[in-house]
Amino acid sequence: MTAPDPATIRAHGLSAAEYEQVLAIMGRPPNPTELGIFSVMWSEHCSYKSSKKWLRTLPTSAPWVICGPGENAGVIDIGKGLAAVFKMESHNHPSYIEPYQGAATGVGGILRDVFTMGARPIAIMNALRFGDPDHPRTRLLVEGVVAGIGGYGNCVGVPTVGGETNFHTSYNGNILVNAMAVGLAASDRIFYSAAAGVGNPVVYVGSKTGRDGIHGATMASAEFSSDSEEKRPTVQVGDPFTEKLLIEACLELMATECIVAIQDMGAAGLTSSSFEMASKGGLGIEMDLDLVPMREEGMTAYEIMLSESQERMLMVLKPGSEPQAQAIFDKWELDFAIIGHLTDQGRMTLRRHGQVVADLPIDPLAKASPEYDRPWLPCVKRPVLDLAQVPVFEPIDALMTLLACPDLASRRWIWERYDHMVMADTVQRPGGDAAVVRIHGSRRGLALTTDCTPRYCLADPHEGGRQAVAEAYRNLSAVGAKPLALTDNLNFGNPEKPDIMGQIVEAIQGMAEACRALDFPVVSGNVSLYNETEGKAILPTPAIGAVGLIEDLDLMATMAFKAPLQAIVMLGETRGWLGSSLYLRELCGREDGAPPPVALHREKREGEFVRAMIAAARVTAVHDVSDGGLLVAVAEMAMASGIGATLEPPHLVAAHGWWFGEDQGRYVVTATEGDLAALLAAAQRADVAARVIGNTGGESLTLQGVGGISVAEMSQCHEAWLPGFMAEPANFVNG
Amino acid sequence: MQAAVIVFPGSNCDRDVAVALEASIGRPPRMVWHRDSGLPKVDLLVVPGGFSYGDYLRCGAMAAHAPIMRAVCKQARRGVPVLGICNGFQILTEAGLLPGALLRNANLHYICRDVHLKVERNDTIFTQKYRKDSVIRIPVAHGDGNYFAGLGTLERLEGEGLIAFRYVAPDGVATPSANPNGSCHHIAGIFDSGRRVLGLMPHPERLADPRLGGEGGRPLFDGLVEALS
Numbered sequence: 001m002t003a004p005d006p007a008t009i010r011a012h013g014l015s016a017a018e019y020e021q022v023l024a025i026m027g028r029p030p031n032p033t034e035l036g037i038f039s040v041m042w043s044e045h046c047s048y049k050s051s052k053k054w055l056r057t058l059p060t061s062a063p064w065v066i067c068g069p070g071e072n073a074g075v076i077d078i079g080k081g082l083a084a085v086f087k088m089e090s091h092n093h094p095s096y097i098e099p100y101q102g103a104a105t106g107v108g109g110i111l112r113d114v115f116t117m118g119a120r121p122i123a124i125m126n127a128l129r130f131g132d133p134d135h136p137r138t139r140l141l142v143e144g145v146v147a148g149i150g151g152y153g154n155c156v157g158v159p160t161v162g163g164e165t166n167f168h169t170s171y172n173g174n175i176l177v178n179a180m181a182v183g184l185a186a187s188d189r190i191f192y193s194a195a196a197g198v199g200n201p202v203v204y205v206g207s208k209t210g211r212d213g214i215h216g217a218t219m220a221s222a223e224f225s226s227d228s229e230e231k232r233p234t235v236q237v238g239d240p241f242t243e244k245l246l247i248e249a250c251l252e253l254m255a256t257e258c259i260v261a262i263q264d265m266g267a268a269g270l271t272s273s274s275f276e277m278a279s280k281g282g283l284g285i286e287m288d289l290d291l292v293p294m295r296e297e298g299m300t301a302y303e304i305m306l307s308e309s310q311e312r313m314l315m316v317l318k319p320g321s322e323p324q325a326q327a328i329f330d331k332w333e334l335d336f337a338i339i340g341h342l343t344d345q346g347r348m349t350l351r352r353h354g355q356v357v358a359d360l361p362i363d364p365l366a367k368a369s370p371e372y373d374r375p376w377l378p379c380v381k382r383p384v385l386d387l388a389q390v391p392v393f394e395p396i397d398a399l400m401t402l403l404a405c406p407d408l409a410s411r412r413w414i415w416e417r418y419d420h421m422v423m424a425d426t427v428q429r430p431g432g433d434a435a436v437v438r439i440h441g442s443r444r445g446l447a448l449t450t451d452c453t454p455r456y457c458l459a460d461p462h463e464g465g466r467q468a469v470a471e472a473y474r475n476l477s478a479v480g481a482k483p484l485a486l487t488d489n490l491n492f493g494n495p496e497k498p499d500i501m502g503q504i505v506e507a508i509q510g511m512a513e514a515c516r517a518l519d520f521p522v523v524s525g526n527v528s529l530y531n532e533t534e535g536k537a538i539l540p541t542p543a544i545g546a547v548g549l550i551e552d553l554d555l556m557a558t559m560a561f562k563a564p565l566q567a568i569v570m571l572g573e574t575r576g577w578l579g580s581s582l583y584l585r586e587l588c589g590r591e592d593g594a595p596p597p598v599a600l601h602r603e604k605r606e607g608e609f610v611r612a613m614i615a616a617a618r619v620t621a622v623h624d625v626s627d628g629g630l631l632v633a634v635a636e637m638a639m640a641s642g643i644g645a646t647l648e649p650p651h652l653v654a655a656h657g658w659w660f661g662e663d664q665g666r667y668v669v670t671a672t673e674g675d676l677a678a679l680l681a682a683a684q685r686a687d688v689a690a691r692v693i694g695n696t697g698g699e700s701l702t703l704q705g706v707g708g709i710s711v712a713e714m715s716q717c718h719e720a721w722l723p724g725f726m727a728e729p730a731n732f733v734n735g
Numbered sequence: 736m737q738a739a740v741i742v743f744p745g746s747n748c749d750r751d752v753a754v755a756l757e758a759s760i761g762r763p764p765r766m767v768w769h770r771d772s773g774l775p776k777v778d779l780l781v782v783p784g785g786f787s788y789g790d791y792l793r794c795g796a797m798a799a800h801a802p803i804m805r806a807v808c809k810q811a812r813r814g815v816p817v818l819g820i821c822n823g824f825q826i827l828t829e830a831g832l833l834p835g836a837l838l839r840n841a842n843l844h845y846i847c848r849d850v851h852l853k854v855e856r857n858d859t860i861f862t863q864k865y866r867k868d869s870v871i872r873i874p875v876a877h878g879d880g881n882y883f884a885g886l887g888t889l890e891r892l893e894g895e896g897l898i899a900f901r902y903v904a905p906d907g908v909a910t911p912s913a914n915p916n917g918s919c920h921h922i923a924g925i926f927d928s929g930r931r932v933l934g935l936m937p938h939p940e941r942l943a944d945p946r947l948g949g950e951g952g953r954p955l956f957d958g959l960v961e962a963l964s
């Protein structure tokens with residue numbers, strides 16, 4: 001056998017040192033199929049080799065955690081015999097190359113991660129980052145990604161209930177498409193991927209294998225260059241109809257006792273699914289690749305093993321249960337093929353046309369994948385901005401600018417293209433602090449949010465990591481949900497650069513602190529590195545997807561004002577923090593200054609207080625204060641209801657800091673006249689700062705002594721930007 | 736009263752409509768798989784929303800040719816009421832139970848949002864619990880809901896009073912911006928000539944529960960129960 005030449009080894013993304021390790025494990029040069037398998041298994045995407053060391057520092061356990069990171073998705077106990085199963089995952093590189101299919105298959109993949117574990121998917125969320133709106137490619141990417149997410153989720157029949165979208169020049173050449181799926185399962189019927197039972201049949205179900213997506217995992221682990229267009233053939237093509245059938249067939253099979261283990265074929269397809277199952281079970285596996293259902297003739301072992309064709313699953317069945325399982329897949333008209341069996345040899349042996357075409361030891365390959373402690377540089381802290389050095393603008397004008405800026409303008413154009421109501425359990429639709437889906441047939445609900453403020457993360461990755469977790473906690477609390485756990489999607493540049501590695505390390509450290517302080521464990525996640533084009537990295541973007549539980553949907557809160565003449569109360573402390581704020585960027589054209597610090601002990605106390613007040617029905621509307629600060633938050637509450645408000649002048653803080661500062665740990669709530677005193681007294685007892693800042697009512701948002709603006713005019717301005725950018729008329733009904 | 740919901744591969748509003756039917760009827764409908772050999776004897780057949788066979792061909796075209804649809808058409812001709820929602824409406828037009836076709840939305844996008852509908856008449860089994868000319872709010876969720884028919888057909892629909900629901904503004908006026916998909920004559924739903932078959936693009940089953948933000952769809956199901964029990 002001839003050894004692969006250095007160019008081939010490099011083309012497979014393996015370093016010289018890694019190839020030495022391949023030789024040591026194999027005891028001989030690998031053949032092309034074996035080299036391909038090493039390449040994908042040891043890719044950054046599959047092995048987490050640069051981030052593993054730091055990921056281990058995240059808190060992952062709590063009494064309610066059933067399964068933390070390491071399986072297809074995280075699982076938490078939500079009581080009454082039910083579990084929530086969820087995970088977020090990136091499809092950044094494919095979505096840049098082919099936005100529709102890249103985003104669509106991102107949704108498909110994350111749904112499979114969830115139903116593989118026995119859960120029926122009940123909601124999809126996303127976190128999207130695009131380049132500068134003025135960049136020539138941005139519009140096309142927004143159009144393609146949104147259409148792709150909708151095209152897949154709408155057809156599968158799982159509602160896309162919320163998400164977030166940012167625009168920034170750093171994403172011009174590397175957009176981020178992070179998709180999250182949430183499912184429900186019986187807590188004693190969770191399915192895992194560890195193979196068991198020597199001799200048990202290994203079964204392939206779902207779509208046929210084609211030549212699409214070969215080497216997707218390796219592509220997702222390299223920087224982009226100008227030849228990215230040529231990588232189009234590595235993007236997979238989604239078939240949501242088949243996914244829908246696969247969901248129904250798998251859940252029907254999971255109701256029987258046939259399955260020993262199950263794993264979806266995601267990145268690195270049949271290679272990683274079979275390796276993971278065998279490795280976790282401490283077993284070997286033999287497969288005859290001639291038996292794999294194939295879409296086209298003449299596929300080589302290399303192509304079959306590395307194909308990332310979508311909508312496929314690998315299962316280990318109990319012996320003798322094959323006919324029962326096959327009948328279910330026949331009903332749903334999906335392929336079902338017994339392609340091999342488990343062995344006690346600890347090796348993967350593959351046959352094609354009667355010949356052994358690959359023979360690899362499983363444990364050394366799966367477990368001895370490289371792990372790097374990459375050098376990193378601490379990030380340089382920015383000075384705290386002096387409020388006096390920041391220009392003051394007329395507050396109503398500034399508000400209108402912010403409401404129409406790309407990062408704050410209404411996302412209606414996006415979410416109206418997603419079916420966010422199918423399954424008829426969407427209790428809080430997109431546009432609020434968190435989406436809420438009812439647990440089918442009950443009075444309980446799950447609240448879901450995705451959060452990250454990349455501009456804070458660039459300014460200070462440690463503080464930005466803390467803030468992303470804290471904001472998720474706040475958004476869940478704001479609808480009255482107890483925050484339970486989160487999934488993360490860590491998007492960064494090239495980890496081989498010490499400054500980028502520094503961002504990764506510090507962001508994870510910040511996240512870990514916040515998770516610990518807030519009792520908010522990480523149960524699943526995904527890392528996407530090398531998000532750079534021609535040497536320029538994206539803003540560090542550790543996106544958080546979080547899940548909370550509402551025990552009684554009658555006591556859920558929303559952000560819309562409910563009636564005129566209610567008191568508007570701000571909870572939390574305001575110093576007027578404008579460093580790294582939207583005000584500074586959108587009004588002053590500056591992106592400097594330290595980001596607002598998060599006081600974690602206060603964050604927890606305030607969150608608990610807000611939830612207690614919602615549960616006691618002491619507040620009528622709740623909204624967290626985030627991007628754009630207080631005035632934007634109040635404007636959003638007004639626009640959500642069509643009811644105006646009158647606000648008192650700033651209190652002890654310069655006007656621009658008061659109205660637009662992004663101090664953390666704050667909520668705006670409303671209370672009836674009758675409940676106000678009790679609310680303020682409770683706040684004092686709980687040691688939470690509370691201050692009446694105005695009243696609801698009228699048709700305008702009025703600042704005493706300054707002037708006002710009608711709610712209808714604000715809505716017009718807020719709603720117009722995105723449709724205008726996409727060159728379409730805005731279409732919405734006020735109130 | 737007993738109802739049946741036809742389930743095709745790719746149907747995805749079958750459970751939603753079953754929940755709404757059960758809430759009104761008091762017992763769950765029969766779920767009929769597309770390959771089942773016949774239809775149970777029921778008082779109402781429902782063809783639900785979704786993406787039957789993926790709708791990779793023209794929406795509803797594949798399902799319209801499924802054997803079970805022959806049985807549905809036969810029952811419809813015998814006078815068994817049939818309700819087609821969204822993809823169900825598309826299937827009923829493809830199967831020839833209702834005239835016209837649902838084209839791509841005028842703005843070429845999928846649209847999911849609440850719309851306001853005017854109830855054109857309330858002397859039918861489907862609309863008897865609504866007030867005539869009242870405005871109800873229920874959502875649409877479709878990419879191909881742009882109702883089209885030839886002039887002759889449109890004249891007949893108008894002349895014979897076969898238009899069930901029209902897209903209007905909240906005040907009941909049929910303004911251009913109230914029409915989400917470009918439908919001819921703002922048509923959201925139509926009856927067959929006997930008014931025993933109704934096809935509509937909006938989803939009454941999605942707002943038939945106050946917890947979901949409205950009950951605009953509930954009277955449709957309650958009315959059917961009253962008429963067919």
